[in-house]
Amino acid sequence: MDNTLLDTLRGIVGPAGLLAGDELRARQKPQQLHAYALVRPASTAEVSAVLAACHAAGVAVVPQGGLTGLVHGADAQAHEVILSLERMNRLEPVDITQRVLVAEAGVILEQAQAAAEAAGLLFPVDLGARGSATLGGMVATNAGGNSVIRYGMMRNNVHGLEVVLADGTVLSSMNQLLKNNSGYDLKHLFIGSEGTLGVVTRVVLRLCEAPAGRCTALLALSDFDAVGKLLRRLDHAMAGTLSAFEVMWQDFYQVVTTPPAQARPPLPQDHAFYVLVEASGSSTDQADRFAQILSDAMEHGLVADATIAQSERECQALWALRDDVRQLGRFGPLAAYDISLRLADTATYVETVRTSIQARWPDAQLRAFGHLGDGNVHVAVHVPDMNTADRAELDGLVYTPLQALNGAVSAEHGIGIEKKAWLGLSRTPAELALMLLLKQSLDPKGVLNPGRVVDSRL
Amino acid sequence: MDNTLLDTLRGIVGPAGLLAGDELRARQKPQQLHAYALVRPASTAEVSAVLAACHAAGVAVVPQGGLTGLVHGADAQAHEVILSLERMNRLEPVDITQRVLVAEAGVILEQAQAAAEAAGLLFPVDLGARGSATLGGMVATNAGGNSVIRYGMMRNNVHGLEVVLADGTVLSSMNQLLKNNSGYDLKHLFIGSEGTLGVVTRVVLRLCEAPAGRCTALLALSDFDAVGKLLRRLDHAMAGTLSAFEVMWQDFYQVVTTPPAQARPPLPQDHAFYVLVEASGSSTDQADRFAQILSDAMEHGLVADATIAQSERECQALWALRDDVRQLGRFGPLAAYDISLRLADTATYVETVRTSIQARWPDAQLRAFGHLGDGNVHVAVHVPDMNTADRAELDGLVYTPLQALNGAVSAEHGIGIEKKAWLGLSRTPAELALMLLLKQSLDPKGVLNPGRVVDSRL
Incomplete structure (x- = not known):
């Protein structure tokens, strides 16, 4: 060069x-x-x-x-x-009637959230990296996060995009309308394609009404069968307001509630599963209904124990448990996986993987948790003194069983380089061929983020 | 041949x-x-x-x-x-844990809805043609309908597809997962592309929990400014349960509540706008909260008059008003338009179009109504003795003002052949070029539904 x-x-x-x-x-x-x-x-x-x-x-x-x-x-x-895109960080004023926010791609999520909030609205996509993640990157990776169960992923919260194609062509597709069937909906090509088909420069975010309040509880369950039944029961009873259903396996819960973790266990540590549940609503009697719904679930034998946050501080303390993922790292470096599979297959899958990993490395540790309301489980594995070959072997033990289960090697993090070798477990040859066709059609010289997600040549 | x-x-x-x-x-x-x-x-x-x-x-x-x-x-x-696809009408059993329904493309919407209901679930996309419309056609056209405000369009209610490409290649992309960022999300290429990029043969529908009940009301408003404010107020207060926000302009309401229409006016006919509002929820105290929210809206001056359905029969009667569109045809043949634009522009747009049409044809009649909660207005126009040239001129009067407003010539019906000449008003040249590129890449011989939506050649 x-x-x-x-x-x-x-x-x-x-x-x-x-x-x-x-x-x-x-x-x-x-x-x-x-x-x-x-x-x-x-x-x-x-x-x-x-x-x-x-x-x-x-x-x-x-x-x-x-x-x-x-x-x-x-x-x-x-x-x-x-x-x-770091210098492209301008926000236009929120349009409160249309409930949209137009922003450049380099705007940080937290800034967009703050602009929506200042206008009395909500941008509902939220994740731990909110202080660094940019809107453009979140579009490119179809970011998920903590509120997918209610609001969907980034894809569901973007009306329009401006994208620059590989050759410099500016594609302005800045739709601000909720319904628009005027020709192909081109934005979906770029959302989640990880910068391989175009560079997002501006976005039209869809804003929604901010819930007036939230109710949060931690529930203990004695078996995984109850997890699926509880999810359906709460989703039905909470009628559109269920905004989080986060599951922690017992060993995850134990780690985040035992010193040196700061939190003490709000519920005893001897249950098989713990579920963080949240409903976001508006009416003043919401807390009473929330408690009644959980009480009904206990009476039906789905919930073994429960604690309801009585204040915003208690609510934050329950979320802090779920989010204290760095506790998992105290035993050593982690390999972190981001799997999606059918809820009914999840518990068996986790135990199968745990067994196969511990058969290979008896001192390995596996802890599972995640957005089970979305079918998304995060699996964190520590293998002592893991080298590159070990990591590849570990990846195989985690990913290979997904193929027979029609699971996904990435629920929300994307493929990038790390998971590219495993993409074929989750997608058919015809799908991979069509991805390649799209890549070759939109970027025939293969200059845009080449080698990520898909190769530019077979 | x-x-x-x-x-x-x-x-x-x-x-x-x-x-x-x-x-x-x-x-x-x-x-x-x-x-x-x-x-x-x-x-x-x-x-x-x-x-x-x-x-x-x-x-x-x-x-x-x-x-x-x-x-x-x-x-x-x-x-x-x-x-x-009429012979491909098999339904697989509903998976109630995963909440999905796998069906062949020829299955009628009503049959899919019934299968979901029999399993205690809901397939929420609903429209007047439910007894004839097929799932494959609804995917191909990204059908909208009556509950978009709460559940989204067809695009939001499909997890996966099987599609046959122009050359006969079978693309199996039968994802059943809510979250899946494993490579490009290919289904969005086909949803809403009106059969021009592939033929949908099977679908994985996303099912959701059925609301336990619904509350319905008809409201009268004195100006359009109140429409936007009421929408935001109700959406906020009803916190995820607002499932319909249908607006009727005064002259539409008068026609559907005056003989020979069967219905009598549930509210006086002298208001400027009427809004059919529905909330679908589950808790037993829902009716009280619904009434309280509407009462608050009246106190704030947004609603001039209101009637709340006290029974399922009354609820159906209110919907029958909104759906009695054939009354519009009693003055003669209609040209029906399906427009999407910013809510703040809608009232002015309708009056501009009405004025320009009546300046051209003094006896023309225009009536507006639609899914204003989604920004989607239907405009029905009767021009006496309209010929083909008149129709083209009328189309121009309706569509041309949309360009300056960044409106859409189709909110939900699609482009097909009827609107193809007008697509350029709603999309940029770069967008049209990318649509053509996709068409040429996926169907280089131009054999799939050619000439619909986009041409196969420039």
Whole structure:
């Protein structure tokens, strides 16, 4: 690669917009260390010009948002140019009648949430990385998070997009309407395609009414069969307000409620499963109904024990248990998996994987938890002194059983580089061929985030 | 066209599976009268073989479902082969834990709804043509209907699809999971593409919990500003249970409550707007809360008058008003439009169009109503003795103002043939170019429902 492209890019974004060499390495972000250069365009026109130049030069471009991805989809290599959306962080005023928020792709989730809240509305997609994750990255990865059961994933909360294609073409598809069957709904091509088909530059977010309050409880269950029955019972009884159904296996619960974890167990530690349940509603009598619904579930034998948060502080304490995932790391480095499968298969799957891993590594530890209301289980595995070959073998033990169960190797984190070798377990050859066709049609030179999700060639 | 292809097709589907000539014309469905032949495959394998044969012969194929579409997207021409999914009407048993229903594309909506109901669940997409519309056609057109405000359109209620591509390739993408970020989400390519990119053969429907009951009211409002404010107020207060927000302009309400219409006006006819509101919930105190919320809205000056249905019979009577659209036809033939635009622009748009139409045809009548909770307004226009040139001129008066408003020429009916000339008002040149690229990539010979939605060539 010569300096001609660098000069061209510098001419597009200005000296402050381009980092290379020592200047780039000084940023010390592992995803950026090996890149050829990093460009920081300040407008869609600049993004377009940058992509056109790289396309003409046949140089690969890696779009980067908040760098909170978990599958190495935004890690750059030495011959690649990073396209960071960090300077495109403008928010337009919230339109409170239409309930939409138009924002540039580099806006941080937390800022979008705050803008919605200041307008008396809610942007409901929420996740732990809210202080770093950008809207563009969340669109590109179809982010999920904590409230999917009620509001859906990013896909369900975006009306329109502006995307720059591989060759620099600006695709403006900034729909602000809830219903629009005027031709193909193109935004779905880009949502969840992890930057391989286009670079998201602007988004139209769908906002919704903010619930006036929430009710939260921690429930203990004695078997997994009760988990599925409880989910249906609560979803029915809470009629559109059920906003979280998070399950913790016993050994997860024990770790997050035992020192050095800060929390003490709000319920005894001897139950098989724990469920964090939340309903978000508005009416003043909501707390009474919530308690009644849980009481009914106990009477029906689905719930063995329960505690209802009596204050916002208690509510936060229950969520802190669920979110104290770093406790799992205190035994050593973790391999973290993000699986989706049918609820009825989940408990058996987890025990099968646990057995096979401990047969291979007797000191291995596996803990499971996750958004079971969405069918999404997170599996965290610690294998002592794990090397690269061990990790590949571990991946095989976790992923291979999913094929027979029609499970998904990624529920919400995406494929990136980390899971690419396993994608074929979850998708048919015809599906993989169509993905390749789309990639080749939209990016025939293979310059957009190449090698992530799918290869550009068979 | 010679008889070789007919023989080939007959060989695939058997003698009972192929209709041509007089046999076909005897069916007397206007969408089929001009076709070369009609094939009725009984399995995905047969669909695949039929498409492969037509693809090899370069013969156009028109997929047909329940023939309830409103934009002539399934009308066949003399040189085209109709592919009817009518024999593919098998339903698998409902999976009540996973809450999914797997069905072949030819299953009628009403049958799928009944199967869900028998399992204690709900398939929430509902529309007037429920006795004829097929699931495959509803997927192909991304059907909307009466409950979009709460449950979304068909797109939001389908987990997976099986699709046969133009060359006969079977794409099995029968995902049953709520969350699945394992590669591109291919189903969205086909949902809403009106049979131009693939033929849907099987679907995985997402089912949900059935509400235990519903509360329905008719409200009178004195100005359109109150419509937007009321929508937000009710959506907030009803916290996830608001399931309908249907608006009728005064002149629509007058027609459906004046003889020869059967209904008498439940509220006086002198208000500017009428809103049919419904909440679907479960708790026993729902009716009290519903009444309280409406009472609060009256106190805040948003609602001028109101009547709450006190029984299921009264509830049905209120819906019958809204659904008595055929009253509009008693003045003569109608042109019916299906527009989507920003709520804040809607009243002005309707009056602008009314004025321009009546300036051109002083005896023309325009009545507006629709799913305003979704931003979707239906406009029905009667122009005395309208000829083809008049209709084209009328289309222009209705559609042209949408361009400046970023409105959509189709909210839910789709583009088909009827609206194709107007698609460019709602979509950018870059969007149209990408649609064409997708069409050419997935159907390079242009044999799948050609000329509908987009042309196969520029």
